[in-house]
Amino acid sequence: MAPFTRRRLAVTGMDELGAYRVLRVADPDAPEPDPGQFAMLAAAERWGGGDEERPYLPRAFSIARRVGAESHFLLEDVGPGSRRLCELQAGERVWLLGPLGRGFRLPPARRRSLLVGGGAGIAPLAILQDGLAGEVVVLLGFRDAARAQGAGLLDGARVATDDGSAGHHGPVTDLLAAELERDPLALVYACGPAPMLEAVRAMCAERSVPAQLALEAPMACGFGGCFGCTVARRGGGYLRVCVDGPVIDAEQLEHVDPHAGAPA
Amino acid sequence: MSVRFCGLELAHRVINGSGTFDVIAARKAFGRALDAEFPFAAYVSKTITLKPRPGNPPPRLWETPAGLINSIGLPNAGLEAYMRSDLPQLTGLTTPAPAADRADGRSPPRDRAERFPVPLITNVMGSTAEEFARLVEACETRAEIAAIELNVSCPNVRTGLDIGADPGQLERVVAQLRPRTRKPLIVKLTPNTADVASCAAAAQAGGADAVSLINTLRAMALVRSAAGAPASAWLGGGTGGLSGPAVRAVALAQVATVAARVSVPVVGMGGVESTAHARDMIDAGATLVAVGTASFRDPAAAARIADGLARGRRGAAAAGAAAQPPRAVGVAGERAGEDAK
Ligand SMILES: Cc1cc2nc3c(=O)[nH]c(=O)nc-3n(C[C@H](O)[C@H](O)[C@H](O)COP(=O)(O)OP(=O)(O)OC[C@H]3O[C@@H](n4cnc5c(N)ncnc54)[C@H](O)[C@@H]3O)c2cc1C
Ligand SMILES: Cc1cc2nc3c(=O)[nH]c(=O)nc-3n(C[C@H](O)[C@H](O)[C@H](O)COP(=O)(O)O)c2cc1C
Numbered sequence: 001m002a003p004f005t006r007r008r009l010a011v012t013g014m015d016e017l018g019a020y021r022v023l024r025v026a027d028p029d030a031p032e033p034d035p036g037q038f039a040m041l042a043a044a045e046r047w048g049g050g051d052e053e054r055p056y057l058p059r060a061f062s063i064a065r066r067v068g069a070e071s072h073f074l075l076e077d078v079g080p081g082s083r084r085l086c087e088l089q090a091g092e093r094v095w096l097l098g099p100l101g102r103g104f105r106l107p108p109a110r111r112r113s114l115l116v117g118g119g120a121g122i123a124p125l126a127i128l129q130d131g132l133a134g135e136v137v138v139l140l141g142f143r144d145a146a147r148a149q150g151a152g153l154l155d156g157a158r159v160a161t162d163d164g165s166a167g168h169h170g171p172v173t174d175l176l177a178a179e180l181e182r183d184p185l186a187l188v189y190a191c192g193p194a195p196m197l198e199a200v201r202a203m204c205a206e207r208s209v210p211a212q213l214a215l216e217a218p219m220a221c222g223f224g225g226c227f228g229c230t231v232a233r234r235g236g237g238y239l240r241v242c243v244d245g246p247v248i249d250a251e252q253l254e255h256v257d258p259h260a261g262a263p264a
Numbered sequence: 265m266s267v268r269f270c271g272l273e274l275a276h277r278v279i280n281g282s283g284t285f286d287v288i289a290a291r292k293a294f295g296r297a298l299d300a301e302f303p304f305a306a307y308v309s310k311t312i313t314l315k316p317r318p319g320n321p322p323p324r325l326w327e328t329p330a331g332l333i334n335s336i337g338l339p340n341a342g343l344e345a346y347m348r349s350d351l352p353q354l355t356g357l358t359t360p361a362p363a364a365d366r367a368d369g370r371s372p373p374r375d376r377a378e379r380f381p382v383p384l385i386t387n388v389m390g391s392t393a394e395e396f397a398r399l400v401e402a403c404e405t406r407a408e409i410a411a412i413e414l415n416v417s418c419p420n421v422r423t424g425l426d427i428g429a430d431p432g433q434l435e436r437v438v439a440q441l442r443p444r445t446r447k448p449l450i451v452k453l454t455p456n457t458a459d460v461a462s463c464a465a466a467a468q469a470g471g472a473d474a475v476s477l478i479n480t481l482r483a484m485a486l487v488r489s490a491a492g493a494p495a496s497a498w499l500g501g502g503t504g505g506l507s508g509p510a511v512r513a514v515a516l517a518q519v520a521t522v523a524a525r526v527s528v529p530v531v532g533m534g535g536v537e538s539t540a541h542a543r544d545m546i547d548a549g550a551t552l553v554a555v556g557t558a559s560f561r562d563p564a565a566a567a568r569i570a571d572g573l574a575r576g577r578r579g580a581a582a583a584g585a586a587a588q589p590p591r592a593v594g595v596a597g598e599r600a601g602e603d604a605k
């Protein structure tokens with residue numbers, strides 16, 4: 001459960017990881033997050049203004065890792081909010097609300113876990129890997145070699161790139177298909193861009209493999225207040241990604257909404 | 265020092281804007297802390313309609329400079345489900361008195377402050393006068409509901425706009441609903457009209473006990489797939505409603521003209537993010553202030569504002585309110601004491 005207000009926290013570091021940044025924040029009073037939970041982040045100073053006169057609202061980021069009293073976030077600069085967060089330096093402050101949302105449900109038995117990530121969507125898989133027992137296979141897809149350095153966030157990842165500049169040349173779902181061929185009893189945990197999640201969903205549905213998908217929808221609040229983060233539910237109606245997810249059982253979805261994925 | 269509004273006793277002057285805070289969902293996110301630190305002096309439900317509505321297709325949000333356009337489309341499970349499953353979860357809420365209202369003036373931990381019941385205001389919208397009548401009659405039968413807010417102003421729904429934007433029609437509809445309930449009727453006015461004061465006067469003439477404003481301003485966002493490509497609407501619903509700091513100055517002007525025109529109490533809202541903004545609304549004539557979009561940035565924003573108002577009042581009293589313009593004292597005191605935003 002998250003405390004009922006945002007916290008003003010000190011940035012302890014900003015590390016480079018290829019095309020990404022890892023933001024470290026001192027958050028000694030944070031409740032222990034479940035893997036897959038997220039936080040709403042905003043810089044305490046200079047949030048807004050600039051050429052685009054945004055951001056105004058806080059931005060959602062998966063909790064990539066908890067290390068002692070620090071929370072880590074993997075950031076990709078895709079717009080004014082993420083850019084400002086990427087520019088933060090040690091000693092600056094951020095507002096943080098969280099941890100929020102429903103995370104991954106861990107497997108009851110020691111089943112083989114397949115972690116499938118794409119782009120900045122690899123973030124929640126890191127904290128998931130930290131918490132998983134049993135055999136874990138990590139398959140990560142990126143656009144190019146600079147982004148593929150993000151794979152360093154996880155242990156023992158196998159990499160695919162769209163341009164072939166690192167690892168397998170092609171979509172990460174090629175690697176997933178081969179793994180599912182070998183072990184049809186595996187469980188799949190995925191987070192990434194919407195087309196990747198949709199491919200994972202379809203592949204798992206075809207083989208009756210249970211899959212948990214961590215979705216990303218544009219969010220204003222992160223705690224069920226605005227009804228802005230919806231995705232269509234199988235059988236009609238909508239789910240709110242922030243409170244019904246972000247981790248959703250794939251069978252709850254007919255398709256992954258094109259707006260419901262991570263930056264590629 | 266509690267506040268009276270339409271016969272209800274409230275812990276302070278700050279409530280929520282309809283559709284911007286979902287108690288049931290917030291309990292999932294914050295657990296017991298939500299109930300312990302509940303920020304609003306009254307709780308306004310999201311708009312309830314007779315039949316269930318799924319809401320608009322995504323995307324539903326567009327961020328603007330200091331604001332938000334939403335095209336949510338009033339998703340709700342319908343009147344019957346609201347009465348059956350939501351009402352029991354929305355009753356029995358309490359809120360702590362603002363910190364500065366303690367006799368010693370010191371901030372107690374919010375979980376040990378004196379507590380006030382949080383009356384439930386149910387916001388309803390019908391697409392016809394008959395639908396409105398059925399909604400109001402249903403609310404009248406439930407003791408858990410303290411007051412009814414009529415949404416005649418939602419810019420996402422054609423009929424809402426039509427009823428609220430035309431004084432003659434608005435007065436007729438309110439007059440038809442008035443005899444159907446003894447509970448206070450609050451009319452939530454639309455800002456998307458040339459003459460909001462006349463609409464407010466019509467609501468009062470029809471029998472409204474209070475008016476609230478502003479609802480969101482009709483707005484849209486266009487995107488292009490590439491430079492030079494034709495523009496298309498971003499929001500799934502085509503257009504949406506603008507809220508947040510971007511509308512604050514418009515809201516203040518509308519609250520001021522309405523408060524000057526009607527004698528019933530006014531609930532002022534639109535872009536309130538700090539104690540100083542709430543104080544402006546009150547000085548413009550609002551009895552209560554509602555917080556909407558600001559809660560998205562911090563769920564406890566309303567509590568911070570209520571605490572600031574109470575601190576400002578004490579500051580003014582200490583400085584001798586009679587001798588000095590209370591506004592200047594209040595504003596200076598609050599700005600100094602307020603959290604950084
Ligand atoms: C649960 C969750 C977890 C996430 N985890 C991570 C993570 O770990 N790492 C990470 O890098 N990202 C993560 N994201 C994504 C991250 O929240 C977004 O990249 C970020 O909000 C983008 O904000 P921005 O201001 O940088 O860019 P924006 O420009 O606000 O957003 C980028 C996209 O939003 C749309 N957009 C453009 N302008 C607007 C506008 N005015 N209003 C609304 N939409 C607009 C466009 O589709 C654009 O491509 C997560 C998202 C969610 C929901
Ligand atoms: C996401 C969102 C949903 C809203 N839903 C409703 C609603 O269901 N009924 C209603 O009367 N007003 C609704 N409103 C309007 C608010 O109650 C309020 O009038 C408006 O947002 C201005 O206040 P603010 O700037 O503080 O948000 C909604 C506003 C937002 C931003």
Ligand code: FES
Pocket residue numbers: 218219220221222223224225226227228229240241242243
């Ligand atoms: S982000 Fe506001 S309801 Fe999900």
